[in-house]
Amino acid sequence: MSTVDTGAPYDENAQIHLGVFYPGIGAQTVWEDANAPDQVATDTFVEVAQTLERGLFDAFFLGDGQRVRENRGAILSTDIAGRPDAIIQLSALAAVTERIGLVATQNATYNLPAELARRLASLDALSEGRAGWNIVTTDNAWTGENFRRGGWLEHERRYERATQVVELAKQYWAGQKVSHDTDLVKAVAQSRISESAQGRPVLFQAGDSTGGRDLAARHADVVFSANHAFDDAVAYARDLRARTAAFGRPADAVKILPGVTVVLGDTEAEAEEKVRWLRGNAHNGVRAVAFLEHYWGKDLSSYDPEGPLPDIDPVEDELDPSRGTLAIAARTGKLEQIAQWRKLAYDKGLSIRELVLEVSPASRFHSGTPAAVADRWADLVRNRVVDGFNINPYHVRDSVNDLVDKLVPALQERGVYRTEYTTTTLRGHLGLDDETASDKKAS
């Protein structure tokens, strides 16, 4: 029995829900490996989705980046360029899969509600009720420059707009007549979208601030959470469930799936060795200097990655929050952040590369033997700390195969994971209530 207070009761029969995600941008996946397929080819994602369906996964999930990050006028070396639009890519996958859910990340800052609702409903119809929308607000001004003619919305305004866009999408999906006119969104008319096998797309949410959590608590079915470490995950579950109850919903109405990278080995030592290799790969010398350049806003290529941190100060425009280079909490304190890094590097005698390895967010590894990871996860879902995980494979082929062939059987042995699909829709796989009726009442 549980002694952990997560805001939901211990459940001996809890089942784990699994998704696999690929970020729209970023360097969490090793694409350069000789055995890794092409990072944008349709065939690659057909292979992944079909493998995951064999592993009875709830969902295949794509992140979105409408403009890749830049560093000194060039695409940041860690970013993937040329990834197709998630909804279009998932529509192709709908044709070659039968059961797995298909979740598209789409931002609520730059999309128009009627058009977005229609595209998502189209994916839902094509896939016969397997679509999901991961609602994000997108925190950088580079994307803004491609839309809104260079305009950019402040953090709180982005969540105001996102709330309006989601509420409008729900109205369109419920077949309501829409009439909405604010300084952020104008929308009129009735949509001709028909209901899918699951009523409407499942709503995921990603974004960890108060505004993000409230949006999830109010409207989401699932949250793609950033809180994977045990204490953070417990605190997050309690917080989200209190917010959800405050919006008049059952406290645990929103499924919590943190993003993690799973590294499996036949022994603990082998798994640890793989983690070391992966971290080193993600933050080799060139990437470590590029990481710092992103904060300094200056060409640091003359600095030796194995040497000390630059002793020069960052340029002013990189301090502007609209640059989106830092997590929101750290944005106001860039100089302070750099001062902290200098102290850390000095105290521990770290080089640029070692420091970046130490402070970068690429540490959400859940690693070990399949049995050890399955034991840990069974404990977490039964204690209701999480409802499952959204896994970012570190390698397109090898790590996806490992999940399906090694981790899934270990979870099944522990009775926390399905042995066949018993439902046909994403809403069904996730065990979510049909909220379509309440959408209709609410609007």
Ligand SMILES: Cc1cc2nc3c(=O)[nH]c(=O)nc-3n(C[C@H](O)[C@H](O)[C@H](O)COP(=O)(O)O)c2cc1C
């Ligand atoms: C786990 C996670 C995944 C995210 N994925 C995306 C993404 O694929 N595309 C995107 O534009 N923003 C993505 N975001 C960024 C959010 O949309 C948001 O802009 C950012 O987290 C800042 O908001 P916050 O302060 O509420 O966290 C993601 C955020 C989180 C926490």
